[in-house]
Amino acid sequence: MTARARALLVLVAALAGLAAAPVDEQVVHEIAAELRCVVCQSLSVADSPSETAHQMRGIIRERLAAGQTPDQIKAYFVDKYGTWILLSPPPKGFSLLVWITPFAGLAVGLLVIALTVRRWTRRSTEVTEAAPPLDAAMQERIRRDLAERRRD
């Protein structure tokens, strides 16, 4: 075996090793967790025990091994199934509503609470101010009633 042939052999072995580089299962899981399992109800591809989800995880693994990025892999599934496949709808178009509505609702609620509280506090001060002054006879009667009650 010549030196050149040996070098070639080493190179081939290195390339083979590179191609067989283990795929990070954590990354497979992270991608799968963002994809909706197509045969399930409200389960991600990561959580579903179905054969379909198992095959999809295999496809994710294969694509990672081929050097694709997680974003490219997700884009592939969106290309085939539409944005429906994403468990978190992208914040644009009609789907933007589901991102905005909770915060808009929260803001409106806080505004209503703030206005209501302000109205209540203002009214209660108005009530105190507006209470008619007691005349001397009434004050005398209250004092007598209280004294009587204390005796009982």
Place this chain on the structure above:
Amino acid sequence: MSAPRLRWAIPLAVVPLLLLLAYGFRTDPRDIPTPLIGKPAAPFTLSTFDGGQVSLDALRGRVVVVNFWASWCYPACYEEAPTLARGWQAYRDRGVAMIGVNIQDKPEPAKKFLTQFNHTFPNAPDPVGQVAVDYGVYGVPETFFIDRRGRIRFKQVGGLTDEAFKSRVDTLLAEQE
């Protein structure tokens, strides 16, 4: 901002909810969206059950019907199987190609199914589910109608009827390349 003046706002708050429900109840929950209509059909080459090869690329220029099925898919796949057999008999000489893609199945029951319904068009297993995902398949049966230019034109989710098969294939056959 007095209470009586705001009273009309309470029933009014129900309006958006009613609109949402009206929209929601009008859509068919079984109408599964596919972004693939009008797009080029993904090429594939599979090894058929009888030891041959089937490749979509080799069928360019012909109308192609691709049916995804499984022997465990009862009753829908069993109900549409005679339609596929009749469709193949009626259209094989008119330039229509047909491919069965068997998904998530075992070879023995799959072959039994093909014998039972006398399916003689090319049928191949999709071992890792790659073809199924390439076609955005949700479940079986699903059937794709591909035009002469290699684009997916119709998708049938669930069992196929003779009428649906005929109307779609006839539409695509009538088109020039």
